[in-house]
Structures are given as C-alpha cells and as structure tokens.
Amino acid sequence: MPKYTLHYFDMRGLGELCRQIFALAEVDFEDKRYDMEKEWPAFKSQTPFRQLPVLEVDGKFIPQLYAHCRMLATEHGFAGKTPFDAAWVDAIADQHKDFYWGDFKKFWWRALDAAEGDLVHEELKTKFGIPERDKFFPLIEKQLTETGTGFLVGDSVTWADLLISEHVSVIVRVVPGFLDAFPETKKHAEKIRTIPQIAKWIERRPVTAH
Amino acid sequence: KLTYFDGRGRGEVARQLFHLSGVPFEDNRIPMAEWPAHKASMPFGKMPLLEVNGKPLPQSYAIFRYLAREFGFVGDSPFAAAWVDAVADQFKDYFDEIKSLLFVHFGFAQGDKEKMMKDVAIPARDKFFPMLEKIAKDNHNNGHFVGASLTWVDLLIAEHVSVLLKYMPGFLNDYPTVLSTVKKINSIPKLKEWIDKRPDSTF
Numbered sequence: 001m002p003k004y005t006l007h008y009f010d011m012r013g014l015g016e017l018c019r020q021i022f023a024l025a026e027v028d029f030e031d032k033r034y035d036m037e038k039e040w041p042a043f044k045s046q047t048p049f050r051q052l053p054v055l056e057v058d059g060k061f062i063p064q065l066y067a068h069c070r071m072l073a074t075e076h077g078f079a080g081k082t083p084f085d086a087a088w089v090d091a092i093a094d095q096h097k098d099f100y101w102g103d104f105k106k107f108w109w110r111a112l113d114a115a116e117g118d119l120v121h122e123e124l125k126t127k128f129g130i131p132e133r134d135k136f137f138p139l140i141e142k143q144l145t146e147t148g149t150g151f152l153v154g155d156s157v158t159w160a161d162l163l164i165s166e167h168v169s170v171i172v173r174v175v176p177g178f179l180d181a182f183p184e185t186k187k188h189a190e191k192i193r194t195i196p197q198i199a200k201w202i203e204r205r206p207v208t209a210h
Numbered sequence: 211k212l213t214y215f216d217g218r219g220r221g222e223v224a225r226q227l228f229h230l231s232g233v234p235f236e237d238n239r240i241p242m243a244e245w246p247a248h249k250a251s252m253p254f255g256k257m258p259l260l261e262v263n264g265k266p267l268p269q270s271y272a273i274f275r276y277l278a279r280e281f282g283f284v285g286d287s288p289f290a291a292a293w294v295d296a297v298a299d300q301f302k303d304y305f306d307e308i309k310s311l312l313f314v315h316f317g318f319a320q321g322d323k324e325k326m327m328k329d330v331a332i333p334a335r336d337k338f339f340p341m342l343e344k345i346a347k348d349n350h351n352n353g354h355f356v357g358a359s360l361t362w363v364d365l366l367i368a369e370h371v372s373v374l375l376k377y378m379p380g381f382l383n384d385y386p387t388v389l390s391t392v393k394k395i396n397s398i399p400k401l402k403e404w405i406d407k408r409p410d411s412t413f
Binding site: 048049050057060062063064066067068070071074075083084086087088090091094095101135139 | 253254255262265267268269271272273275276279280288289291292293295296299300306341
C-alpha cells in the first residue's frame with residue numbers, strides 16, 4: 001500500500017471528498033491540515049499548482065482534487081463498475097463543479113456565514129441561489145429516479161455520491177428548506193451518510209465551520 | 211455519435227480522438243439556429259453530447275476521458291492518468307478566466323478587446339502558463355505535456371494554443387517549450403491530416 005498524505009486546510013471544504021474516499025476504502029492516510037496564515041505560505045511554492053488540496057503518494061504530488069480523487073476511487077472500486085458508468089460519474093461531478101463555481105457561488109459563499117436577517121443574503125438567494133438551484137438539482141432528482149438504486153450511477157456507491165451528498169448535507173443545515181422540492185436528493189444524502197464507513201468518519205472527523 | 215455545434219470549441223478533442231484511433235463516428239453538427247430545439251433533449255441541456263450505441267453521455271471532459279480510455283490516450287499508468295486529469299482541470303480553471311475575451315474574438319459577445327487583454331487575458335495567462343511551461347520542461351520537452359506518449363490533454367492544450375496564436379499572436383512568446391510541444395503535437399500525421407481537412411470555423 002502506498003503512503004498517502006492529503007495536504008489541505010483545517011476544514012472540510014475541498015479536502016473532504018478525498019478524506020471520505022479514504023474512509024470508504026478503509027485506507028490509512030495522513031490528514032495534514034495547514035493553517036492558512038501561518039503554515040500555507042511556506043508550503044505553497046512546493047505545490048505543483050500553488051493550490052490545495054494536493055495528494056501525496058509515496059512522496060509524489062498529484063494536484064487538483066477531482067484528479068487525485070478519481071485515481072483513488074478507481075483503485076478502490078468506487079468509480080463505477082464499467083467505463084461508461086465511470087464516465088457518468090465524471091459527468092455528474094463536472095456538472096456539479098459548473099454549478100458550484102458558477103453564479104451559485106455568489107449566493108453560497110455569503111450563505112455560509114450569513115447572520116439572521118441578512119438582507120444581502122436574501123437578495124443573492126433570489127438572484128443567484130434559487131435560479132441556479134433550479135437548473136442543477138432537477139438533474140440530480142432525475143438521475144436518482146432513473147437509477148432507482150439509491151445511488152447516482154449504477155447500483156453501488158461512487159465518488160459522485162460522496163461529492164453530492166456532502167454538499168447537500170451542508171445546504172440542508174445552512175439554508176433549511178432550500179432543497180424541499182428535491183426529496184430524492186435529500187433522501188440520497190441521508191442514505192449515503194449512513195454507510196458505516198462514512199458514518200464512522202463523520203463521527204470522528206474534526207469539527208470545523210466549513 | 212458526437213453532437214456539437216458546427217465548430218471546434220468544446221467538441222474538437224473528441225473528434226480528434228476518433229480520427230487518431232481510426233474509429234468511425236457520426237460527426238453531428240448542429241447549426242446555431244437549430245440549437246434551441248435540441249436543448250431539451252440533452253441530459254444536461256448542453257453540448258457536446260456523445261452517444262454510445264444510443265446511450266447518451268454529456269460533459270466534454272467526461273467524453274474526452276471516456277474515449278481516451280477506450281482508444282489508449284489516457285496516460286500509461288494510473289498516476290500518469292491522474293496527472294493528465296490534473297493538468298486538464300487546471301487548464302479548465304484558466305480557460306474559464308480567459309473565455310470572455312475569446313468569445314469576443316469568436317463573435318459571440320461584444321467587448322473592448324484591448325481592455326480585456328489587460329484586465330482578463332494577461333493575468334489569466336500569467337497564472338497558468340508559467341506552470342505549464344515548467345511541466346513541459348520537466349517532461350524533457352519530449353512533445354507531450356504528461357508522459358511519453360500522446361494523451362487527451364495534449365490535444366486539449368494544442369487546440370487552445372492554436373486559437374491563441376490565431377487571434378492573439380505573440381501572446382505566448384514567453385513560453386517556448388509550450389509552443390514547441392504544441393508544434394510537435396500538431397504535426398502528428400493522423401492529427402495533421404484531420405486538421406488540414408476539417409471544416410473551417412471561427413471557434
């Protein structure tokens with residue numbers, strides 16, 4: 001087994017997907033967390049693309065979270081059972097990336113820290129949050145309805161299930177009621193988090209704001 | 211069957227993979243005016259769409275990676291394949307920053323080209339291309355961005371650099387290894403053959 005180190009900040013954020021794949025596969029890894037102010041600047045120039053997360057495998061770096069997550073998931077059987085299924089896992093992940101980093105971001109990043117009665121938050125929700133939600137989550141509902149297996153692709157858990165369920169679980173907590181029109185999506189997130197290895201990880205992972 | 215606009219854009223790498231492998235495919239090109247009628251039938255409302263024995267697959271990079279795997283252009287080890295994916299995703303982030311200027315060049319949008327060059331394109335280039343230059347150099351300037359044989363990220367970057375050379379000459383003068391890598395990629399016989407005979411388009 002290679003020696004794995006995940007380098008990321010002390011938060012769930014973009015590092016959580018990789019950690020959950022390790023948990024699901026029951027593979028040991030060093031969960032290295034960098035203080036953004038005190039430790040990251042010194043490490044930054046050592047990373048291939050000056051960004052985190054970076055996965056280190058036997059001393060060699062792989063940047064870009066989808067790249068190293070896909071590699072890990074593929075090795076341990078969580079990337080779809082056929083090449084076509086694997087491609088659909090990739091497609092769902094990329095569609096989520098487009099959604100998450102597009103206009104939805106303008107609402108979401110405010111929502112994560114919004115206080116009660118935050119009027120800018122409400123304005124951003126109407127302008128960006130709701131329209132973008134209503135373009136993306138129908139696709140997830142449709143996908144879950146079509147597979148009928150409780151998983152997004154095929155009949156077993158893939159890294160797309162981990163990616164979507166983690167984000168959905170945060171949305172449900174931070175903006176209650178926001179996904180009420182997407183029952184299959186909510187059910188899916190709850191179910192994925194009851195997978196024993198995932199539930200165990202959620203139980204013991206460091207508690208961080210994001 | 212590949213369905214996309216009648217242009218290179220986000221479909222071209224898939225076409226190139228088919229031509230390089232010699233596998234026949236239906237190159238289904240949708241005129242702009244007809245696109246709205248097709249949109250609803252696309253799983254994610256977008257193109258390109260690949261159909262494999264009638265089964266649809268959306269999302270350009272998912273399509274490219276699927277075809278690259280089938281045809282042997284994905285990298286010669288899981289670690290190499292991960293680096294191909296990483297360079298491609300880093301390129302995607304850069305492209306998202308520069309695309310607004312490219313769309314003006316392609317005629318899809320209005321904009322002040324000079325202002326956008328200064329505010330958008332140069333900062334985006336200066337973040338990404340030094341890293342890409344280093345990657346090409348570290349790969350021994352062997353004509354590929356990752357490993358020792360052609361991968362889909364070579365095609366992805368070569369196509370984009372060709373666009374930059376056409377609309378913004380001199381833009382990449384500080385990145386000679388990138389330029390020489392792209393030149394080598396574009397002279398691969400089967401690829402050159404396709405490039406010479408493919409339909410013309412602004413994008």
